[in-house]
Amino acid sequence: MSVVWQNNALQLDSRRVIDRKIYVENRIYDAEISRIFARTWQWVGHDTELPDFGDYLTATVAGRAVVIARGENDAIAAFYNTCTHRGAILAPHRRGKSDGGFTCLYHAWCFDTTGKLTAVPLPQAYPENLTRNACYDIPKVRCEQFNGHIFVCLDAEAPPLMEFLGPVAPHIAEATGDGVALGRVRWTLEGNWKLWHENFRDNYHPMFAHQILGQNYTGVKIEGENYDLGAGHSLLTFPSQGNPKQIMQTMSRMSGRKLPERPNILGRRTTDEPQRTRHNILACFPNLDLQYTSNTAASMVLQTVQPAGVDKAYVEIVAFGRKSDTPEMRQHRLDTALDAQTAAGKISGDDNEAARRCAVGFSTIDAVRWSNMDRGQEPGSVGAKNDEYSLRGFYDVYKDYMADALAEVA
Ligand code: FES
Numbered sequence: 001m002s003v004v005w006q007n008n009a010l011q012l013d014s015r016r017v018i019d020r021k022i023y024v025e026n027r028i029y030d031a032e033i034s035r036i037f038a039r040t041w042q043w044v045g046h047d048t049e050l051p052d053f054g055d056y057l058t059a060t061v062a063g064r065a066v067v068i069a070r071g072e073n074d075a076i077a078a079f080y081n082t083c084t085h086r087g088a089i090l091a092p093h094r095r096g097k098s099d100g101g102f103t104c105l106y107h108a109w110c111f112d113t114t115g116k117l118t119a120v121p122l123p124q125a126y127p128e129n130l131t132r133n134a135c136y137d138i139p140k141v142r143c144e145q146f147n148g149h150i151f152v153c154l155d156a157e158a159p160p161l162m163e164f165l166g167p168v169a170p171h172i173a174e175a176t177g178d179g180v181a182l183g184r185v186r187w188t189l190e191g192n193w194k195l196w197h198e199n200f201r202d203n204y205h206p207m208f209a210h211q212i213l214g215q216n217y218t219g220v221k222i223e224g225e226n227y228d229l230g231a232g233h234s235l236l237t238f239p240s241q242g243n244p245k246q247i248m249q250t251m252s253r254m255s256g257r258k259l260p261e262r263p264n265i266l267g268r269r270t271t272d273e274p275q276r277t278r279h280n281i282l283a284c285f286p287n288l289d290l291q292y293t294s295n296t297a298a299s300m301v302l303q304t305v306q307p308a309g310v311d312k313a314y315v316e317i318v319a320f321g322r323k324s325d326t327p328e329m330r331q332h333r334l335d336t337a338l339d340a341q342t343a344a345g346k347i348s349g350d351d352n353e354a355a356r357r358c359a360v361g362f363s364t365i366d367a368v369r370w371s372n373m374d375r376g377q378e379p380g381s382v383g384a385k386n387d388e389y390s391l392r393g394f395y396d397v398y399k400d401y402m403a404d405a406l407a408e409v410a
């Protein structure tokens with residue numbers, strides 16, 4: 001194990017403290033990009049976001065621009081978003097519609113939906129037929145799907161997607177079995193990407209950091225579990241507690257407007273098993289999280305966090321609905337996601353500010369080097385929902401990927 005985790009003045013178990021250098025060192029950040037983001041499967045979209053031939057999404061994966069497009073026979077392919085002529089990106093929007101191919105803005109070279117060069121204007125001046133030379137086709141990126149979710153991976157040697165997802169695959173299927181992506185919102189986080197991902201593995205903070213939830217916990221016994229599922233993935237699961245109506249009333253008061261009546265979600269249970277709705281927070285290594293409820297048709301949100309430097313990241317939230325939703329229900333889901341889960345949302349706004357405060361606090365690293373992740377002392381991989389098994393499980397795998405890159409900056 002790296003000495004970065006061993007030399008701590010508090011003499012705490014090295015599994016249970018975090019060296020704050022991982023949030024501030026540029027060399028560690030560079031190693032995260034090359035060793036984690038360029039080697040793992042990255043969520044880039046959902047099948048329902050590109051329903052027709054020629055539809056596309058763009059993404060940034062380990063700093064590289066990538067296009068994901070639907071082509072003939074419904075096939076979805078991914079390739080680098082760069083023209084092989086002089087480099088301009090071909091797909092300019094986060095989500096767009098091509099006419100069945102991509103024509104470069106600059107000199108109008110044409111590519112199909114898999115990145116193959118199909119035509120070059122004024123070709124006579126070239127010494128060869130460029131479209132016959134595969135070196136002008138855009139290199140492909142590995143692209144696999146599970147349950148409608150589209151992932152890409154830059155590493156030819158990485159295991160297949162299903163092997164990578166391993167224990168989280170059934171939970172993803174439960175979360176979005178008949179899901180439809182309704183819309184996305186994205187913002188800049190003033191802090192390291194790991195702070196955001198940690199936050200979703202941390203159920204110690206909600207009753208304190210989120211004013212809107214705190215009241216709901218008053219006098220309530222904490223229930224629920226925190227599972228380290230292995231491979232860096234985890235699940236926090238807990239029954240619905242307190243009074244949801246009270247939360248809606250608080251949200252209305254904090255919004256200064258009356259929120260629409262909540263559609264009859266609990267009347268739409270998909271099984272008759274539970275008496276209480278369960279809330280689930282699924283965290284997938286390294287940067288994907290899903291929040292959903294079991295056994296009801298209630299809302300589901302998915303989020304990714306993309307690194308953009310040691311002290312900057314992009315958070316993107318995707319609101320999901322169900323294929324069977326009425327238009328009113330879809331609108332309700334979008335309203336709820338926007339109201340609670342965006343940069344200024346009544347829940348994520350607090351998380352945003354917590355991450356920003358940590359990032360500013362790390363300026364004192366010369367005096368205070370270590371962060372504590374020590375909650376939950378029972379051996380094994382499961383504890384109470386507000387324990388930190390999930391966080392420690394993430395960092396066990398993080399350390400494996402980073403290996404000697406951590407020792408170099410100790
Ligand atoms: S850069 Fe694309 S055609 Fe020239």
Ligand SMILES: [Fe+2]
Pocket residue numbers: 199205206209210347351
């Ligand atoms: Fe939170």
